[in-house]
Amino acid sequence: xxxxxxxxxxxxxxxxxxxxxxxxxxxxxxxxxxxxxxxxxxxxxxxxxxxxxxxxxxxxxxxxxxxxxxxxxxxxxxxxxxxxxxxxxxxxxxxxxxxxxxxxxxxxxxxxxxxxxxxxxxxxxxxxxxxxxxxxxxxxxxxxxxxxxxxxxxxxxxxxxxxxxxxxxxxxxxxxxxxxxxxxxxxxxxxxxxxxxxxxxxxxxxxxxxxxxxxxxxxxxxxxxxxxxxxxxxxxxxxxxxxxxxxxxxxxxxxxxxxxxxxxxxxxxxxxxxxxxxxxxxxxxxxxxxxxxxxxxxxx
Ligand SMILES: [Zn+2]
Numbered sequence: 001x002x003x004x005x006x007x008x009x010x011x012x013x014x015x016x017x018x019x020x021x022x023x024x025x026x027x028x029x030x031x032x033x034x035x036x037x038x039x040x041x042x043x044x045x046x047x048x049x050x051x052x053x054x055x056x057x058x059x060x061x062x063x064x065x066x067x068x069x070x071x072x073x074x075x076x077x078x079x080x081x082x083x084x085x086x087x088x089x090x091x092x093x094x095x096x097x098x099x100x101x102x103x104x105x106x107x108x109x110x111x112x113x114x115x116x117x118x119x120x121x122x123x124x125x126x127x128x129x130x131x132x133x134x135x136x137x138x139x140x141x142x143x144x145x146x147x148x149x150x151x152x153x154x155x156x157x158x159x160x161x162x163x164x165x166x167x168x169x170x171x172x173x174x175x176x177x178x179x180x181x182x183x184x185x186x187x188x189x190x191x192x193x194x195x196x197x198x199x200x201x202x203x204x205x206x207x208x209x210x211x212x213x214x215x216x217x218x219x220x221x222x223x224x225x226x227x228x229x230x231x232x233x234x235x236x237x238x239x240x241x242x243x244x245x246x247x248x249x250x251x252x253x254x255x256x257x258x259x260x261x262x263x264x265x266x267x268x269x270x271x272x273x274x275x276x277x278x279x280x281x282x283x284x285x286x287x288x289x290x291x292x293x294x295x296x297x298x299x300x
Pocket of ligand 1: 185275278
């Protein structure tokens with residue numbers, strides 16, 4: 001039996017065509033705490049069900065991120081990871097299980113997500129993210145989330161999302177610290193891109209990775225959960241529009257968290273008119289600079 005509030009199609013947001021507002025009884029039960037929220041309701045829940053989100057990296061950030069997106073009823077979640085699960089991942093990558101060591105992490109994540117919410121579709125991409133796969137995968141999703149921990153993949157994703165016109169919700173962790181921002185520079189000013197913040201990739205070896213410097217597992221849990229929150233807020237508003245999501249989004253802002261001090265700070269990010277990616281005289285027009293395969297995704 002399918003039933004639920006029927007609203008005129010005109011009430012639906014224009015860029016999610018013919019949104020289906022019918023929910024099964026089981027869906028209404030499952031999402032009842034969402035539907036109670038004024039900023040979500042049945043229309044918001046239908047918007048979540050219609051959404052397609054790409055999670056790059058099934059690691060420390062991707063684990064809570066994908067779990068909360070699945071639990072929230074995001075209708076289609078793509079998971080990209082070509083790595084095999086290792087024992088040292090399990091200190092923070094809570095979507096996996098000890099018995100799955102050696103298995104592909106995108107497949108392992110999909111198994112947990114399907115058990116949590118069988119109502120949604122999981123698309124497994126057990127592949128290395130390079131320029132070709134980025135060009136192929138990103139246009140198939142509404143929003144992209146960066147859960148990787150190496151600069152070549154981060155720069156590839158940032159450039160690809162700008163050039164292919166998709167919002168990017170990006171988080172990073174190291175030791176006891178986390179950062180978060182959303183990039184929607186494809187919408188034009190005033191939205192900055194990732195290169196307005198970091199014009200060039202830092203030289204190899206300058207910034208250590210989690211596998212070199214360590215990370216407190218719970219820090220990845222907080223940052224991945226904050227990332228999920230921002231993705232849901234974007235979907236509940238007008239995905240991909242200048243109007244943005246519900247509340248205040250993270251485009252043009254960078255959240256910095258120090259877990260040892262337990263202090264959150266937010267700094268303003270400005271669009272750089274001379275930016276090589278989003279500036280008026282942009283020189284980065286395609287992904288040719290990323291032609292070489294990026295190193296391993298997501299060991300975060
Ligand atoms: Zn820029």
